[in-house]
Amino acid sequence: MSEFRMPSLGADMEAGTVVEWRVHPGDTVKRGDIVALVETEKGLIEIEIFADGVIESLVVPEGEKVPVGTLLAVVRDEGKPPPAVKIEPVKAEPRAPAPTEAPPTAMVPPPPAALQRPRVSPLARKRAKELAVDLATVRGTGEGGAITEADVERAAGRTAAGAPAPAAVPPTTAAADRLAAMRKAIAAAMARSKREIPHYYIGTHIDMSQALAWLTEENLRRPVTERLLYSVLLLKAVALAVHEVPEMNGLWIDGAFRPGTGVHVGVAISLRQGGLVAPAIHDVDKMQLNDLMRAMLDLVKRARTGVLRGSEVSDATITVTNLGEQGAETVFGVIYPPQVALVGFGRVIEQPWAADGMIGARPVIAASLAADHRASDGHRGGRFLAAIDRLLQEPEKL
């Protein structure tokens, strides 16, 4: 028997709302399966389960907001018969200290009404919130009467076209609220970082001519679905450099450095409506560039349009922020606690470059490292940036 609890999806999360259960009691689940959709300050997150078993009971009903650590579901080991006596819903025992404003709620089984509620796709639910549409008034046209995003938009259009500007909440409010919540979460994490982490910063300029020339040639050969962006070279180089300077990869917890169990690189992604997320790609050091590219395209798309997964939001062991072609020349990052390092890349700029006694024009990128002085010092940080530079000079080996 195991307990499935509201996970902590990052240093700044205190509570989450169970928006949708993706499993029912009696369902068999495997480690890594997505079992619930949870709304946090970072948007909707798909939550995976980390044990095999059979769902015994769902303790928290859909729509309820509970603190991190609250029991969400009870999972029975596979192969064992269900207990003869029905398990009484357990009172919440948050592992993390419960925030004062949100006392643990006494858990009750989901009301039977929940069973008759129409099925609603996560996107539709998100859209309904943004447009301030009451889902109870929407007629579903999806499979089995499920409410789709289009149904919600139709309902919103009906309202807008109908009664002349009712004193309803403007549709932008939900989005504005979410943005405000995200700003608050970012502020909390960054304030904690600046308060607790003794940052040091170093930087270097990296000649990108080898990497970009290799990439151009490689992309000529590749069909559109397999083409690479230079940002995957940067990600891979950082992940491999970690092997040489492992104290950059891991977490600082309870006064000690815990090395990462893998190289899970958080990718800072700015959201167009404002805000920032840095979900992780797992085991980047072991990935082929093709797979890494696909993973990055998918991650950025989901971060900006849909739903991230719990493990992506919580597992990063080091973060890379890449400002891209529209960005500034240099970035000095703020470490995302409890990580200990953040590597920043500015935009590629063609500039004069002296080599072998000659000056020529080369595409150059400014790489920076913000690292935690409790875990490493500038000498090791310098080795780390030098390793990234060296790896980028042999792109074919990445």
Add this chain to the structure above:
Amino acid sequence: MTKDQIRAAILRNLSAIAPEADLEALDPRRDLRDQLDIDSVDFMNFVVALHQDLGVDVPEADYPKLSSLDACVAYLAGKTSAS
């Protein structure tokens, strides 16, 4: 395939990448990436989606020809009728 169908496919794929964008307000002659705040990763997803929808494999060297909505329609119309 008609230009209208191509335009619809482009708008559909842009909307999949930037669902928050008001595509009706898009100026068809101005730079797409500027107007929609699309970065290189979004653009790559857009080019891959166009390939899946229209069967056009846009070589990297031609990316500048997809700068605005009108330019996209013209370029892709040339490619689909040629194939």
